[in-house]
Amino acid sequence: MDSTDTVSTDVLIVGGGPSGLAAAIHLADSLKKRGIDDKRIMLIEKGNAIGSHNLSGAVIDPKIFKTFLPDVDISEIPLDSEVTVDKTMFLTETSDNALPFHPPYMNNIGNYSASISKLCKYLAQIAEDKGVEIYSGFAVEDVIYKDGKVSGVKTKDTGVDHHGKNLKNFQEGTTVEAAITILAEGTRGSVAKKVIDALDLDTGCNEQIYSLGVKELWSVPEGNIEAGTVYHTMGYPLQSGSEFGGGFIYGLEDNKVALGLVVGLDYKDPSFDVHAAMQVWKQHPFVSKILEGGTIQEFGAKTLPEGGYYAMPKFYDDNLMIVGDSAGFLTTARLKGIHLAIESGMMAAKAAAKALVSGDTSKASLSYYNELFEQSNAYEEMYRARNFRQAFDKGMLLGGLQFATQLITGGAGVLGRLRTEKDSEVLMSLNAFTGVPFAQRFEGKLEFDKKFTFDKVTDVFYSKANHEEEQLCHLVLNNPENYNKVNIEQYGCPEASFCPAEVYELHTDKEGHKELRIHAENCVHCKTCDIKSPAAGITWVVPYGGDGPDYEYM
Amino acid sequence: MTIISLMKQVPLPSEMRMGEDGLMDRTKAKSIINIDCGYALEAGIQIKNENPDAKLIVCSMGPPSFEESLKKALSMGYDEAYLLSDRRLGGSDTYATGLAISTMLKHLGFGKGLDEDFLIVAGRQTSDGDTAHVPSQVAENMGIPQATFIETADLVDGNIEAKRIIEGGYQMMKLPLPCALSFTPTGIDPRRPSLSGAIKARNSEITVFSIDDINLSDEKIGLSGSPTIVAKVANIKSERAPVKMSEGHSETELVNSLMENIKSGKNTLEVKEKKEKKEKKRPEGFEEIDFRDGASGILTWAEVVNGKISRPSLELLTPARDLANQLEEDTQVTTLLIGKDIQDLAKELVAHGSDEVIVVDDERLEEYRILPFSEIFAQVIKERNPEIALFAATTAGRELAPRIGVKTDSGVTADCTALEIGEHINRKEKKIFAPILESRRPTYGESKLATILGFVCPQISTARAGTFEVPTPDENREGIITNFEPKLKKKEFVSEIIETVRGEGGLQSLFDADIIVAGGRGATSDDLKLVQELAAALSEQGVKAEWACSRPVVDDGTAEYARQIGQTGKTVRPKVYVAIGVSGAVQHIAGMKESETIVAIDHNAKETIFSNADFGIVGEYQDILPELIEKVKSGFTFGLEVKK
Numbered sequence A: 001m002d003s004t005d006t007v008s009t010d011v012l013i014v015g016g017g018p019s020g021l022a023a024a025i026h027l028a029d030s031l032k033k034r035g036i037d038d039k040r041i042m043l044i045e046k047g048n049a050i051g052s053h054n055l056s057g058a059v060i061d062p063k064i065f066k067t068f069l070p071d072v073d074i075s076e077i078p079l080d081s082e083v084t085v086d087k088t089m090f091l092t093e094t095s096d097n098a099l100p101f102h103p104p105y106m107n108n109i110g111n112y113s114a115s116i117s118k119l120c121k122y123l124a125q126i127a128e129d130k131g132v133e134i135y136s137g138f139a140v141e142d143v144i145y146k147d148g149k150v151s152g153v154k155t156k157d158t159g160v161d162h163h164g165k166n167l168k169n170f171q172e173g174t175t176v177e178a179a180i181t182i183l184a185e186g187t188r189g190s191v192a193k194k195v196i197d198a199l200d201l202d203t204g205c206n207e208q209i210y211s212l213g214v215k216e217l218w219s220v221p222e223g224n225i226e227a228g229t230v231y232h233t234m235g236y237p238l239q240s241g242s243e244f245g246g247g248f249i250y251g252l253e254d255n256k257v258a259l260g261l262v263v264g265l266d267y268k269d270p271s272f273d274v275h276a277a278m279q280v281w282k283q284h285p286f287v288s289k290i291l292e293g294g295t296i297q298e299f300g301a302k303t304l305p306e307g308g309y310y311a312m313p314k315f316y317d318d319n320l321m322i323v324g325d326s327a328g329f330l331t332t333a334r335l336k337g338i339h340l341a342i343e344s345g346m347m348a349a350k351a352a353a354k355a356l357v358s359g360d361t362s363k364a365s366l367s368y369y370n371e372l373f374e375q376s377n378a379y380e381e382m383y384r385a386r387n388f389r390q391a392f393d394k395g396m397l398l399g400g401l402q403f404a405t406q407l408i409t410g411g412a413g414v415l416g417r418l419r420t421e422k423d424s425e426v427l428m429s430l431n432a433f434t435g436v437p438f439a440q441r442f443e444g445k446l447e448f449d450k451k452f453t454f455d456k457v458t459d460v461f462y463s464k465a466n467h468e469e470e471q472l473c474h475l476v477l478n479n480p481e482n483y484n485k486v487n488i489e490q491y492g493c494p495e496a497s498f499c500p501a502e503v504y505e506l507h508t509d510k511e512g513h514k515e516l517r518i519h520a521e522n523c524v525h526c527k528t529c530d531i532k533s534p535a536a537g538i539t540w541v542v543p544y545g546g547d548g549p550d551y552e553y554m
Numbered sequence B: 001m002t003i004i005s006l007m008k009q010v011p012l013p014s015e016m017r018m019g020e021d022g023l024m025d026r027t028k029a030k031s032i033i034n035i036d037c038g039y040a041l042e043a044g045i046q047i048k049n050e051n052p053d054a055k056l057i058v059c060s061m062g063p064p065s066f067e068e069s070l071k072k073a074l075s076m077g078y079d080e081a082y083l084l085s086d087r088r089l090g091g092s093d094t095y096a097t098g099l100a101i102s103t104m105l106k107h108l109g110f111g112k113g114l115d116e117d118f119l120i121v122a123g124r125q126t127s128d129g130d131t132a133h134v135p136s137q138v139a140e141n142m143g144i145p146q147a148t149f150i151e152t153a154d155l156v157d158g159n160i161e162a163k164r165i166i167e168g169g170y171q172m173m174k175l176p177l178p179c180a181l182s183f184t185p186t187g188i189d190p191r192r193p194s195l196s197g198a199i200k201a202r203n204s205e206i207t208v209f210s211i212d213d214i215n216l217s218d219e220k221i222g223l224s225g226s227p228t229i230v231a232k233v234a235n236i237k238s239e240r241a242p243v244k245m246s247e248g249h250s251e252t253e254l255v256n257s258l259m260e261n262i263k264s265g266k267n268t269l270e271v272k273e274k275k276e277k278k279e280k281k282r283p284e285g286f287e288e289i290d291f292r293d294g295a296s297g298i299l300t301w302a303e304v305v306n307g308k309i310s311r312p313s314l315e316l317l318t319p320a321r322d323l324a325n326q327l328e329e330d331t332q333v334t335t336l337l338i339g340k341d342i343q344d345l346a347k348e349l350v351a352h353g354s355d356e357v358i359v360v361d362d363e364r365l366e367e368y369r370i371l372p373f374s375e376i377f378a379q380v381i382k383e384r385n386p387e388i389a390l391f392a393a394t395t396a397g398r399e400l401a402p403r404i405g406v407k408t409d410s411g412v413t414a415d416c417t418a419l420e421i422g423e424h425i426n427r428k429e430k431k432i433f434a435p436i437l438e439s440r441r442p443t444y445g446e447s448k449l450a451t452i453l454g455f456v457c458p459q460i461s462t463a464r465a466g467t468f469e470v471p472t473p474d475e476n477r478e479g480i481i482t483n484f485e486p487k488l489k490k491k492e493f494v495s496e497i498i499e500t501v502r503g504e505g506g507l508q509s510l511f512d513a514d515i516i517v518a519g520g521r522g523a524t525s526d527d528l529k530l531v532q533e534l535a536a537a538l539s540e541q542g543v544k545a546e547w548a549c550s551r552p553v554v555d556d557g558t559a560e561y562a563r564q565i566g567q568t569g570k571t572v573r574p575k576v577y578v579a580i581g582v583s584g585a586v587q588h589i590a591g592m593k594e595s596e597t598i599v600a601i602d603h604n605a606k607e608t609i610f611s612n613a614d615f616g617i618v619g620e621y622q623d624i625l626p627e628l629i630e631k632v633k634s635g636f637t638f639g640l641e642v643k644k
């Protein structure tokens, strides 16, 4: 509309998670080292405040902090506690047994448990102190292009009603022109997705695949679990062979415990419900005794990109770099991405600093980011585990065996590169699925008492999710007619099952007519629907900045 | 032109806590721009958009942490921000706050004369104070006209044209500049800041003043300078047990579950045995102080609406009489009656308990107008020197009382639900202040009951409508009727009322109904058809049923004002109140919470209506109601007995 709503910067970072903040901090450091102090670094975060949209386990591999924050002693970083007890349990419906060995890569002694929300707040302060401008509560809707090359971004217009009509308080979004744009949107970035598509950055890559993690933070009586104790569980309630994943239970300071269930979204049962599965898991004696007498503090959910090395898109282009989860930097075998997010941010920062100095922000110049990656620890780690997840398609135990052979053969396994299929395409229609449907499998365990086990609505309350009503629904039905025909009739509306926040409701009226209802206000921005909805039924677009969950210690 | 927005930062209402001392503990809650102030900020921007040369400035008074919200105002589009921040201001009541803010505005160069070109926009009230006083007090201190409870305002040919919400309708007003407006949270929603605005705000400075900077002495501000104090804060125990929610996967199951729930009865609260109150011993050797200094008697205002005395003004005579009885034997209840052709109404007031009615009959005063009315009160108070002045907490009463308070240097207590005569013991100074008016008012989202004391006469309070009974009239009662000729200047009449639109008072049937089916904004997609059908079906069954609605439904024209329940509508107490698609704004709750049984139906489980209900269904009303209507047709009457 008017030109005053255009601002410009040298580097623009989209997303204030570990990867974006690391890019900002390291770029400020690198520029300073080169004696440059006239470059503007801007970071935009959609969460109401830094940290409010970040969710992780988390157990963090702290080695990266030595190079990332060389002047800071690890004790100054607000991590939670050092891991001193680390066990992997194999659960059956009634029993639990500690595995006598750690599954490959899963040793955590010496790592630190942490709240990523808190860590991000801390990093944001460091970034601000180094001159980075951080703007939270603003949603980047899209990148802008000039001559086919990325030249910045535009934030979302606000003040429109749910039909898209401008209201009296309409506020046009701001155009930000940037020499370099770094996308650090985390898992399934909504802008990154469009850019990767537009610039064909994923040609020849494996399909990216994801898991969904559903997490609760509890406060429990003293003695239930020690800070620094971490458990991972395999087995129950997941089915070996068709469902990948497991649980995590991390003892934190002040008698808090972070726990969650992470399930691969390549499951087949259209009625599978990760949130409900987590509630079932909580009823297992091994888990319930840890929570006994406690109360829930927070709830949240988020997906993780698990495709690994072969699913990473090309993460640089003219004036553009992609870091962290958005570029697939995560090692599923370790359930860890934070250290890689930080490392990728640092590498992108180095490439950006070099490009700003030379004044050349072209693809060729930014390929330095890739060069750095190929010599990095991140590469080493991800390349070794490159077939881990694909192997687990064969089931947890068998996969474990195969992964063991992979490690011996340096990651190649016996099969070379293993392929993946899109999560949404693995899902089976009601007719095609011949297994026992979810509700039947866990009959008797799906009545939630709202004290120990929770229905989704109650849990969402603890995420503090909220969305303004006056806006276009941020969950876009791509083709309503097709949706009814395929997603409802053939698949029985799997969205209602897989969405962990009760956003989707399949409503059947008296005449038996079925329709989808969307309660967008509940959305916790996990992105599962964008990933798993059959026939790409739903696209997640970014809502108004500041809307969404409000995590404090997730 | 300069548009000055007065803004306060408040703790997020849901996270509010009050300290032991009755003062706010702001440390633990997240802070936001007070909701109503957000609407004022937007109103300022709207006027600026039409008048691009206008300058937008935002002013606030509070601790340095308020800078966060001032920055937000800057990022919404404001040009300059000023903060009055000084420890010595801590504990200021609304009188002191109004004084301090207007002193800051004067320091900024405003308020020198009536030819200036500025407009003050403010929020109607704050969520942590709920008084709605400050805009009136600032206006009086600045000596400018005002209009409160404004929904929208435009600048037309150099004058402000504003829509003011009143009981049962609205008023279009025209005010000259300079003037002050206070906004209700029903107008245009505050915009979200733009990124470019946030960037601009980041780089702009907020000017912070201390009281010395603006030459304000600490005599009349802070805890010690304020005419009122918060003497006590008690928890209000909810009288309603937690809601019983229906369970089920379809509307049939949900409605069946509701019927079961109603049959088995509501949840009950455990009633704890009340402990015998210990007689408070009066400390010995304390100096007893009668600060009234000759002031005596109780003055009330009789508000005239549509040629009749409004019900809340009659209700007011109940506490007035009670207070008089608690005071010296000859304490008089005097009522001020202002209007046109109102002599007859004076007798009605006497019948309801006024000892004397002071009548101001003037054709210019047919409709209530703040400037002449407050001036008349000031003159009457000067002449009569009452110790207490009471107003009904109507939209008029709530702006009139504080404006008068500034004229008489008294504090004002807003929206009281209990008034009593008591004493105040100051142990430090070994003094007992007695007799003193103890005004009790709910605050913090109706969760606390605060007792407020004022030490300057008249002690002014406004009383919540619907709280006190109308006294039984006695036609044989005798009283004095006096005419009063105020001296009014032309400047008292600078603002005009262009038009007053009031729905017919009518629909008495709402007061008599046993069951009221009320539709809110969430039930309007069929223009309340289903709501009306449900009420009709109940009538057919032989229950006294009526339908009603919440304010937004009236505002958008779906229903007439007479059906509006809530603070600016009717206060009802049916046996059963069925709220459909009603979010549960406090203003609505105020009008229906005395209902015996409340049933809430809404699609959003998080709406506050559910914490005020006995039975609840979460679902789309379009699905639930047809089912419910069918059940009613086959005999279900929400547990009400049917007299055919």
Ligand SMILES: Cc1cc2nc3c(=O)[nH]c(=O)nc-3n(C[C@H](O)[C@H](O)[C@H](O)COP(=O)(O)OP(=O)(O)OC[C@H]3O[C@@H](n4cnc5c(N)ncnc54)[C@H](O)[C@@H]3O)c2cc1C
Pocket (backbone or CB within 6 Å): A014, A015, A016, A017, A018, A019, A020, A044, A045, A046, A047, A051, A053, A054, A055, A056, A057, A058, A059, A060, A061, A116, A138, A139, A140, A141, A184, A185, A186, A187, A189, A190, A191, A212, A213, A214, A215, A260, A262, A301, A302, A303, A304, A323, A324, A325, A326, A329, A330, A335, A336, A337, A338, A339, A341, A542
């Ligand atoms: C259940 C779970 C458990 C995990 N456990 C561990 C663990 O134990 N250890 C470990 O190391 N890792 C763990 N991970 C992975 C780790 O959390 C991620 O790899 C890491 O957070 C990625 O960082 P990031 O900066 O790329 O993305 P994020 O942390 O997701 O940050 C991205 C940020 O970008 C913002 N954003 C997105 N889109 C936009 C937009 N359009 N406009 C503006 N802002 C936007 C988001 O709000 C968000 O704040 C776990 C993940 C999950 C889900």
Ligand code: SF4
Pocket (backbone or CB within 6 Å): A475, A498, A499, A500, A501, A502, A503, A504, A522, A523, A524, A525, A526, A527, A528, A529, A530, A540
């Ligand atoms: S709507 Fe989509 S992104 Fe939001 S919570 Fe549900 S599945 Fe996750």
